[in-house]
Amino acid sequence: MNRTLEHILPKVQKPARYTGGEYNAVVKSKQAVKTRFALCFPDTYEIGMSNLGCRILYGVMNECPDIWCERCYAPWGDMEEEMRREGLLLYGLESGDPISDFDIIGFSLGYEMAYTNVLNMLDLAGLPLRSADRRDLTPLVIAGGTCCYNPEPLAPFIDMFVLGEGEEVTLEYIRLYQLAKEECWSKEEFLQEAAKIEGIYVPSFYEPVYREDGTLEAMEIKPGSGAHEMVRKRIVENMDKSYFPVKTIIPSTEIVHDRVMLELFRGCIRGCRFCQAGYVYRPVRNRNPELLAQYGKAACEDSGYQEMTLSSLSSTDYPCLLELCDNLLDYCAPRDIGVSLPSLRADTFSMNLMERLQRVRKGGLTFAPEAGTQRLRDAINKNLREEDLLQSCRTAFSGGWSGVKLYFMLGLPTETDEDVLGIADLARKVYFAWRECTPNKARGVRITVSTSWFVPKPHTAFQWDAQIPVEEYQRRVNLLRDALKRDKSITYNWHDPETSYLEAIFSRGDRRLADVLEWAWEHGAKMDSWSEYFDYQRWMDALKACGLDGDFYAHRVRPKNEVFPWCRIDTMVNPSFLWHERELCYQSQTTPDCRTRCSGCGANRLLCGGVCNG
Amino acid sequence: MADRLLFSKTGRAKYISHLDLMRTFQRAFARAQIQIKHTEGFHPHPFVSIALPLSVGYSSQCEILEFGLMGDTPREEVPSRLTAAMPEGIIIHQCYSGERKLKELALVNYIMNFEYPEGRPQETEPAMQELLHRESLVVRKKSNKAKLGYTEVDLIPLIRSWNLECQSDTMTLDIVVSAQNPGLNPELLRGAFCQDYPEFTPDFVTFHRREVFDASGCPFR
Numbered sequence A: 001m002n003r004t005l006e007h008i009l010p011k012v013q014k015p016a017r018y019t020g021g022e023y024n025a026v027v028k029s030k031q032a033v034k035t036r037f038a039l040c041f042p043d044t045y046e047i048g049m050s051n052l053g054c055r056i057l058y059g060v061m062n063e064c065p066d067i068w069c070e071r072c073y074a075p076w077g078d079m080e081e082e083m084r085r086e087g088l089l090l091y092g093l094e095s096g097d098p099i100s101d102f103d104i105i106g107f108s109l110g111y112e113m114a115y116t117n118v119l120n121m122l123d124l125a126g127l128p129l130r131s132a133d134r135r136d137l138t139p140l141v142i143a144g145g146t147c148c149y150n151p152e153p154l155a156p157f158i159d160m161f162v163l164g165e166g167e168e169v170t171l172e173y174i175r176l177y178q179l180a181k182e183e184c185w186s187k188e189e190f191l192q193e194a195a196k197i198e199g200i201y202v203p204s205f206y207e208p209v210y211r212e213d214g215t216l217e218a219m220e221i222k223p224g225s226g227a228h229e230m231v232r233k234r235i236v237e238n239m240d241k242s243y244f245p246v247k248t249i250i251p252s253t254e255i256v257h258d259r260v261m262l263e264l265f266r267g268c269i270r271g272c273r274f275c276q277a278g279y280v281y282r283p284v285r286n287r288n289p290e291l292l293a294q295y296g297k298a299a300c301e302d303s304g305y306q307e308m309t310l311s312s313l314s315s316t317d318y319p320c321l322l323e324l325c326d327n328l329l330d331y332c333a334p335r336d337i338g339v340s341l342p343s344l345r346a347d348t349f350s351m352n353l354m355e356r357l358q359r360v361r362k363g364g365l366t367f368a369p370e371a372g373t374q375r376l377r378d379a380i381n382k383n384l385r386e387e388d389l390l391q392s393c394r395t396a397f398s399g400g401w402s403g404v405k406l407y408f409m410l411g412l413p414t415e416t417d418e419d420v421l422g423i424a425d426l427a428r429k430v431y432f433a434w435r436e437c438t439p440n441k442a443r444g445v446r447i448t449v450s451t452s453w454f455v456p457k458p459h460t461a462f463q464w465d466a467q468i469p470v471e472e473y474q475r476r477v478n479l480l481r482d483a484l485k486r487d488k489s490i491t492y493n494w495h496d497p498e499t500s501y502l503e504a505i506f507s508r509g510d511r512r513l514a515d516v517l518e519w520a521w522e523h524g525a526k527m528d529s530w531s532e533y534f535d536y537q538r539w540m541d542a543l544k545a546c547g548l549d550g551d552f553y554a555h556r557v558r559p560k561n562e563v564f565p566w567c568r569i570d571t572m573v574n575p576s577f578l579w580h581e582r583e584l585c586y587q588s589q590t591t592p593d594c595r596t597r598c599s600g601c602g603a604n605r606l607l608c609g610g611v612c613n614g
Numbered sequence B: 001m002a003d004r005l006l007f008s009k010t011g012r013a014k015y016i017s018h019l020d021l022m023r024t025f026q027r028a029f030a031r032a033q034i035q036i037k038h039t040e041g042f043h044p045h046p047f048v049s050i051a052l053p054l055s056v057g058y059s060s061q062c063e064i065l066e067f068g069l070m071g072d073t074p075r076e077e078v079p080s081r082l083t084a085a086m087p088e089g090i091i092i093h094q095c096y097s098g099e100r101k102l103k104e105l106a107l108v109n110y111i112m113n114f115e116y117p118e119g120r121p122q123e124t125e126p127a128m129q130e131l132l133h134r135e136s137l138v139v140r141k142k143s144n145k146a147k148l149g150y151t152e153v154d155l156i157p158l159i160r161s162w163n164l165e166c167q168s169d170t171m172t173l174d175i176v177v178s179a180q181n182p183g184l185n186p187e188l189l190r191g192a193f194c195q196d197y198p199e200f201t202p203d204f205v206t207f208h209r210r211e212v213f214d215a216s217g218c219p220f221r
Helices: A003-011 A052-062 A077-086 A112-124 A166-182 A187-194 A276-280 A289-303 A321-335 A348-357 A374-379 A386-398 A417-437 A470-484 A497-507 A513-522 A536-545 A550-554 A575-586 B011-015 B018-031 B075-084 B124-132 B186-196
Strands: A035-041 A067-073 A104-108 A140-144 A160-162 A206-210 A216-221 A260-263 A307-311 A338-340 A365-370 A403-410 A446-453 A490-494 B003-009 B048-050 B059-067 B090-097 B105-115 B138-142 B150-154 B159-166 B170-178 B204-214
Touching: A003 A077, A035 A052, A035 A166, A052 A067, A052 A104, A052 A166, A052 A260, A077 A112, A104 A112, A112 A497, A112 A513, A140 A166, A160 A166, A166 A187, A260 A289, A289 A307, A289 A321, A289 B018, A307 A321, A321 A338, A321 A348, A348 A386, A365 A386, A374 A417, A386 A417, A403 A417, A403 A470, A417 A446, A417 A470, A417 A490, A446 A470, A446 A497, A470 A490, A470 A497, A497 A536, A497 A550, A513 A536, A536 A550, B003 B075, B018 B048, B018 B059, B075 B090, B105 B186, B124 B159, B124 B170, B124 B186, B138 B186, B170 B186, B186 B204
Parallel strands: A035 A067, A035 A104, A104 A140, A140 A160, A260 A307, A307 A338, A365 A403, A403 A446, A446 A490, B059 B204
Antiparallel strands: A206 A216, B003 B059, B003 B090, B048 B059, B105 B170, B105 B204, B138 B150, B159 B170
């Protein structure tokens, strides 16, 4: 181990997150590999190590003998301070070598509030922040992940963005990079060729042109760049043939999701109108249940984990869920391996399943009705009926559960005070369901209502809509709080509005926000998803210093013909479909799920044969 | 009698904390498909216990872990199978039946290496000798229980024997100290030295646990 690092580690908290050397971490000889890749996650080790996508890409790359992928996470403040003092550059965990010596530095972007960490990590690596200031091909700085569906706020910093699922395209651009290295291409030459690969967005090839009012006139294609009119996201067509990370790194210290993650399927049949994941991960592609059971068992054996979680956007919608669960239970039960099923719908089927899976622990149950009235749930296409929710609660309470968490959003399009008060009514009905069904009234019940402030996201039916103003959000919070004041069994938590406002700015932001990011970072912004570090005033100062108005991004209703910063990015869900969904919202009309009836969103065109596996 | 492992913890594994190490062992037994006894009660989990917790950042070649072997795994297979299932830096040397009680573990030998990469001042050696030859050496020790947030301990009675060796850029203290009830954390010695001789504060100090003994000075297993 590097001597400087060894001297630093005794001074910092939780040093095990900075050492590497975990079970299944891949160590190769740097002489024996052609390409070195730093897979960077712009948050702490505990968060980054829990990311399934990173585990998959790590495995995909390291299966190739000539590629060595290492991990890199954002150091916590104490570690960063020591690194800067000692002049220790950001390094890959496996080798300890500085990532600035690597070929490709790839960031996983899942959350807007991690953007400043991207800048901070580039700086800790000793690299110029802006793509234009990094003249050489090496190191190439790229990014992938859900946030890349609107890459524009980070555009000046990143050489290229990779859209969609990375299993296949990662190897495609690495092979191209290897050719470029062999033939001594310039960075520009490489990027021009890379832009021809489906799923690659090279931001320097697109030039935003603004109108006087600050809206976009166009995203112009740089002449001669050969960049695509539209950059289409990538998907893995056949989930049964795609890589599954059976052997993954088992951390030697605790992380957030410290268990086997079994990914059942991608996509979601539901079509909730606010949900970005529900649109951008289309079409639905299921994994074969027998294969999943095999993977799950093999992953338990390899990891020694005593816990497995079935993951997807809506696990109840997996067509072979019962069969899979029975199969897994046969293996897990005798070995005391717990199986958990998050992302369940609040229906009877799911509750019965929960009963079977969780025979021991009966902690809290969590449901996300999102809205308080049927009218608003219809408007956002959250096809959950009140009776289903209450029936689920009854089943749970009869079975001994004594706590329910209910998640809602405030500020959804078309929301009225009646909808806000509907949340209180619903929570009370849940309370009465408990009174009616619990076998043990003396034990009491904990009903927690949590509300967040709705953030409209790109590529959703609400991409045109405004986030409600903060005063209005606060008023609705107060309205609900007053309505719940007298219910002692109901606890009400609301999300503080400051981060939600910034999320709303950056999620639909344009390239001008890059200056805001840089200004904020220069003035100390990092780890903005951590309250220890988050400083709202700094962000307001940053916007002001750059002459931008946050409300323009967060609180403005866009017209139908608005040119979005992400207009060159194609999820294959037609914008006309999204607009139609928005119109249905304003009529409080639902759209059936994909399995009931295809609504013709367009994502089926990504599949050979054009038929979704809904 | 319980089964025991003798293992070393060096390199990157030095930074795995005590609790994390226990969890690592529990999972490693499962990975190596070695069945071990579980605790009883509402949430049974594999039982492992480490004889003498090691501070984070220290290396050791004499760690002892207690557990209960079940199933048909022969003891002699455990070291190689378990080592293969471990993170880098943890090597299992022996698996055997523990014949003595853990509380008989009385003494522990540390090698403390004081590093002076710019060259070691000559006077560090007499300074350390002076310190260790004192009648008493009372230092403050952090304590969450004590009202003041610290307690005072005299280190001298807790030291059994020592040997000091010096080279041009290092000073190596080979010391045997009390292991438990109360034990002496060699970090306190480093602290006392740096406090009384701030001019000789080394660039860095490494700590290595070399051997554990019973009260009579025989290696404890």
